[in-house]
Amino acid sequence: MPSSPPQPGLPVRGSRSGKPIMALFDLLGRSWSLGILWQLSEGPLTFRELQSRCESVSPTVLNQRLKELRACLLIDHRQRGYELTDMGWELFGLLEPFGQWSFNWADRFKQDSRDNE
Amino acid sequence: MPSSPPQPGLPVRGSRSGKPIMALFDLLGRSWSLGILWQLSEGPLTFRELQSRCESVSPTVLNQRLKELRACLLIDHRQRGYELTDMGWELFGLLEPFGQWSFNWADRFKQDSRDNE
DNA sequence: CATCACGCTATCTTTTTCATAGCAATAATC
C-alpha cells in the first residue's frame, strides 16, 4: 500500500513536524511529480496522454502521483483531463525558470567534460 | 548497485534523449536532493551535520545523493564540509522562493480542511 | 452488438530507500 501524500503539518521526509517547505520537497521529490507539473503546463492532458509524454512512467505510479498532486491542491481532474489548479499555476511559475537554467547547466556540463579530456 | 547520476544528454527518467530539464528533474526528484541543497544554503555542513539535519536520512542514501550532486556540479566537498558550488547557489536562487510559497500553500491547506468540516 | 479509447487496478519484478552496525582515518585528549 502506498503512503499518503505529504502535507504541511503532518510528519514528512525531513521534518517530523511537517514544516511546509519539507512537505513540499517531499511531494516534489517523488518520482514524476515535477515532470507531471511540467507537462500539464502545456495544457490539460488525459491520463493516457500523460502516460505517453512521461515515457516510462507506469500507470500505478502515475495514478498515485496524480492522486497526491490532487490531494495537495496542485492539479485537478476536469472534463478535458488533468490540469493545473490556481495553486498549481503559482507553483509552476516558480518552476518555469528551471527550464532556462537547465540549459546553462547542461552547457557547463559539456564545458566540464571537455576540460577533463 | 545504485544508478548513475542523471546528466543532461544521457537518458533519464522522462526523456530518452536527456533533455536538460528532465535530467534536472530526475536529479531533484530523488529523495533528499532538494532537502540537501536547502540545508547547505545555510552554510557548509559536514556529513554528520547533514545527517542530523535531514532527520531520517540513512548514510547510504545521503552519501549517494552527495555523490550525485557533486557529479552534477551543484555541491563540493571542501575543508569546512559540503557546500554549494556557484552552480549550486544559482540553483538555490531559483529554489529559494519555494520557501515563502510553501507557507501560502500550507495556509490554503488549513483553509481547505476547514471548508470540509 | 462489436469496437474502441479511457481511467485505472492487479500482479509481479526490480530498484530505491531505510535502519542499524561498525570500520578506517584523522584529530584531540590524557
Next chain:
DNA sequence: GATTATTGCTATGAAAAAGATAGCGTGATG
C-alpha cells in the same frame, strides 16, 4: 604515545517505492 572521539563512509538486510505488463469496467461510437 596510547586512548578516546569524531568524521566520513561501507556493509548488510529489511521495507517501501517504482517499473513492467496484462487486463477490467465504463462510456462513447459505429
